[in-house]
Amino acid sequence: MKMQNAQAVVIGQVVSTVLYNRGRGVVFAIHGKQKPASVGSLSGVVSYGGNATFDIAFESGKISRGLPESILHGRQWSIFPEIKTAEEVIRIVEHAQAEEIREADEREAEEREYRAECERLKTAPEYSDLSQDKKGAVQVTGNIRKELKAKFPGVKFSVRKRSYDSVSVNWTDGPTEEQVKEITKKYRDSYFDGMQDMSVSCSSPFNEIYGGVGYVFVDRGYSDAMKQQAIGILKIKYDHLLDGEEVSVARYNSGELYRIRPDYFGHGHGIQGEINKILAVTTA
Structure with missing residues (x-):
């Protein structure tokens, strides 16, 4: 049962919020009248008024300090009539404070490790040629x-800046996309979160x-010779399904092979899709 918003809050008051998965907590300090x-x-959204601020310790181990009175009485918070004893308040606060210290220590350790790895990388012999x-x-x-030049000598790569925050890599035959991504994935420093x-x-x-x-975009092209090699592998593996159907590079390039045996290889894929799968894992 929620407490009426017009009532004042006391030390030990149980509250909860849907924000940041903090859940239930207890008010342990009140500042101001x-x-x-x-x-x-x-419009039921922006809160105003009030005068005091509140320090709240959560059972989850988090602490909110200086929460404005208008926010505490807002839609994202609930105030309950339950009042914790002084001993219970001390226990919850001490637990939350201990968690704060532990998390701060972890952040400091992670930061030290991060900086140490940065220093190591500056002189790492495997990256001595990089800018x-x-x-x-x-x-x-x-x-x-x-x-890429060092890892795959003889393969001609086109590596170009597409925008201030994206690069594209294109090549024909040679290594697979997954092999190239083993190198390029290190250079990605952000991603788009659709949920947020x-x-x-x-x-x-x-x-x-x-x-x-x-963004680092990779796109591997295939020569006709490589396509013919993949078609040869397909014929060896699935000759019994072809029923004399012509499977050629010319028909692959025109996209006709998507219509051949979609019943077996999946609607919209056909033999063309299977050849693409073979190409994706074949190196030249």
Whole structure:
């Protein structure tokens, strides 16, 4: 049962919020004189009024300090008539404070490890040819180009900056897309979170030293010779399904093979889709 918003809150009052998965908590300090009667909202969304602020310890181990009175009486919070004893309040607060210290220690340790890895990478012999200049996508483009040339000699890659935050990599035959991504994935420092409708950082020590962008697009093309090789593999494996059907590079290039045996290889895929699968895992 919720307490009426017009009532003042006391030390030990049980509250809860839907924000940040914090759940139930207890008020353990009140700063200033409360004026709950002055609290209101505009269109049921924006809260105003009040005078006091509240410190709240949560059973989950979190602490909110200086929460405005208008927010506490708002729609995202619930105030209950239950009052915890002084001993219970102390227990909940001490638990939350201990969690704060533990999390702070973990953050400090992670930061030390992060900085140490940055220092190690600056002189890592495997990356000695890469640029450490802070030039965004330009730096990433140059470094990816150098890594690919060293890893796959003889393969011609086109590595280009598409925008300030994206790079594209194109090549024909050679290594698979997955093999190339083993190199390029290190340069990704953010991704788009559709649930939050925002870009989220996933930056690493490698990005700190050798650059990062939000998007690295890889696109592998295939020569007719490679397509013919894949068709040969297909014929050996599925000759019994072809019923004399002509399977050629010309028909593959025209897209006709999508219509052949969709009953077996899946609607919209046909033999063409199976050839694509073979190509994807075949190196030249």
